Amino acid sequence: xxxxxxxxxxVLHGAHPAAPLPRSFRSLADREAVEVLHRxxxxxxxxxxxxxxxxxEALYAQEPGYRAAIDSDRAEVWQEVHHxxxxxxxxxxxxxxxxxxxxxxxxxxxxxxxxxxxxLDAVLHxxxxxxxxxxxxxxxxxxxxxPDDVRLLVHVAxxxxxxxxxxxxxxxxxxxxxxxRLSWRRENQQRLMVAALLDGTARIADLCExxxxxxxxxxxxxxxxxxxSAPRGPQQQGPARPPLNLPAALSPGEGxxxxxxxxxxxxPGEGxxxxxxVPPGPAPLWHTGxxxxxxxxxxxxxxxxxxxxxxxxxxxxxxxxxxAGIGSPVDGLAALGDARRLAETALRACPASGGTVVLDEHxxxxxxxxxxxxxxxxxxxxxxxxxxxxxxxRDVILETLTAWLDADGSAQxxxxxxxxxxNTVLNRLRRFEQLTGRCLTRPRDAVEVSLALAARRLLGA
Numbered sequence: 412x413x414x415x416x417x418x419x420x421x422v423l424h425g426a427h428p429a430a431p432l433p434r435s436f437r438s439l440a441d442r443e444a445v446e447v448l449h450r451x452x453x454x455x456x457x458x459x460x461x462x463x464x465x466x467x468e469a470l471y472a473q474e475p476g477y478r479a480a481i482d483s484d485r486a487e488v489w490q491e492v493h494h495x496x497x498x499x500x501x502x503x504x505x506x507x508x509x510x511x512x513x514x515x516x517x518x519x520x521x522x523x524x525x526x527x528x529x530x531l532d533a534v535l536h537x538x539x540x541x542x543x544x545x546x547x548x549x550x551x552x553x554x555x556x557x558p559d560d561v562r563l564l565v566h567v568a569x570x571x572x573x574x575x576x577x578x579x580x581x582x583x584x585x586x587x588x589x590x591x592r593l594s595w596r597r598e599n600q601q602r603l604m605v606a607a608l609l610d611g612t613a614r615i616a617d618l619c620e621x622x623x624x625x626x627x628x629x630x631x632x633x634x635x636x637x638x639x640s641a642p643r644g645p646q647q648q649g650p651a652r653p654p655l656n657l658p659a660a661l662s663p664g665e666g667x668x669x670x671x672x673x674x675x676x677x678x679p680g681e682g683x684x685x686x687x688x689v690p691p692g693p694a695p696l697w698h699t700g701x702x703x704x705x706x707x708x709x710x711x712x713x714x715x716x717x718x719x720x721x722x723x724x725x726x727x728x729x730x731x732x733x734x735a736g737i738g739s740p741v742d743g744l745a746a747l748g749d750a751r752r753l754a755e756t757a758l759r760a761c762p763a764s765g766g767t768v769v770l771d772e773h774x775x776x777x778x779x780x781x782x783x784x785x786x787x788x789x790x791x792x793x794x795x796x797x798x799x800x801x802x803x804x805r806d807v808i809l810e811t812l813t814a815w816l817d818a819d820g821s822a823q824x825x826x827x828x829x830x831x832x833x834n835t836v837l838n839r840l841r842r843f844e845q846l847t848g849r850c851l852t853r854p855r856d857a858v859e860v861s862l863a864l865a866a867r868r869l870l871g872a
Contacts, residue, residue, distance in 0.1 A: 444566035451552040452503040463493040466544055476533025491520060517578045521585030531586050535579050542575030605698045609705055611748020618744050630743050632710040635754035637736045639703040703758060705751055710740055724767045734761040737769045756781055779866045786866035793863035796846045811839040816861055
């Protein structure tokens with residue numbers, strides 16, 4: 412017998428109302444067609460288990476997206492298909508009684524399949540396969556009972572297929588809503604997990620789950636990058652997300668992107684680009700703190716080799732005034748709390764004017780900012796006598812002292828940097844020694860002076 416099934420190729424993007432089966436008939440042919448449809452549908456209701464078996468087998472053979480679900484729990488899929496067929500075929504006979512139940516079933520299937528990760532196209536294909544199988548069985552049953560009645564089904568074909576399309580729209584809408592909820596829940600779990608790791612409050616028992624959730628090795632090597640923007644106006648609250656030009660090793664990856672302000676994203680803001688010269692590597696995970704942005708950096712270089720952190724620091728390109736601190740490497744996710752504190756220390760050691768500080772290269776400065784009270788006391792003790800001078804004289808001596816220390820004690824190089832003669836440098840250093848009672852050739856005094864200058868520069872002491 413010729414097939415009466417029509418090909419359905421349109422892809423639905425949402426639910427839309429379908430015309431119900433006619434209650435006021437346009438002609439005698441319409442009335443007879445509905446009666447023929449009802450007779451055939453009642454036979455299908457009586458043989459639903461067999462129809463369910465056939466549809467499940469067809470799904471397994473023709474729809475790859477359903478195979479894993481059927482292999483995992485065939486009985487559950489069978490019950491789902493049977494439940495849907497019972498309500499949908501029942502709707503052909505008694506639309507008022509079964510319509511809402513059929514809608515609820517389709518919504519439930521869409522939510523379940525979204526949670527299982529079955530592709531939406533596979534779910535819609537399954538619904539259309541079910542519609543095609545039901546329609547063909549209606550045609551076959553009508554032909555078996557009275558071949559002449561098959562022509563009457565043409566009068567209700569559009570209504571039946573509109574019904575199928577309506578349910579495809581319902582299941583698609585439910586699937587997308589469930590997908591959004593699952594995505595939000597997954598991102599929220601990731602955000603909370605990253606916060607716990609950086610706070611050092613994650614439980615040891617949760618580290619394996621955290622590693623799987625975030626796509627990070629539990630025993631990998633990590634460092635934390637802390638970023639803070641330049642001071643902003645009083646109307647702007649919270650940390651800023653400066654548009655960083657990150658090296659390729661820190662370029663955004665897949666799977667961890669959220670809307671701005673959610674606190675977890677693959678990049679700290681818009682305008683992100685990749686700097687050349689650094690090999691690609693794992694993307695960082697960003698987290699918003701109260702005063703700074705933090706990024707978990709997975710390190711892939713050899714342990715003890717500072718080159719990787721240097722490459723990251725050299726490739727960072729942020730707007731003027733942005734401060735960045737990179738903490739020392741740590742081993743394992745369990746140590747990320749320590750890595751964050753080290754990054755915060757590096758950030759505090761960063762000049763107020765901006766720049767990038769790698770903690771391992773600025774440990775004396777880190778000592779000062781780690782104990783601000785002691786750093787201020789040291790600055791007052793060592794440099795306090797200079798405060799009795801005229802501010803311009805004091806600043807000249809401090810500038811000369813800093814240049815001399817930066818030049819490794821070379822008056823010649825310090826003079827070149829300051830555009831003055833080396834003897835001028837030496838005279839200013841002798842004056843400092845006279846005012847403070849310090850001897851710059853004595854190692855202990857030289858260390859105290861260096862730390863005191865760092866405290867005044869970093870703490871404003």
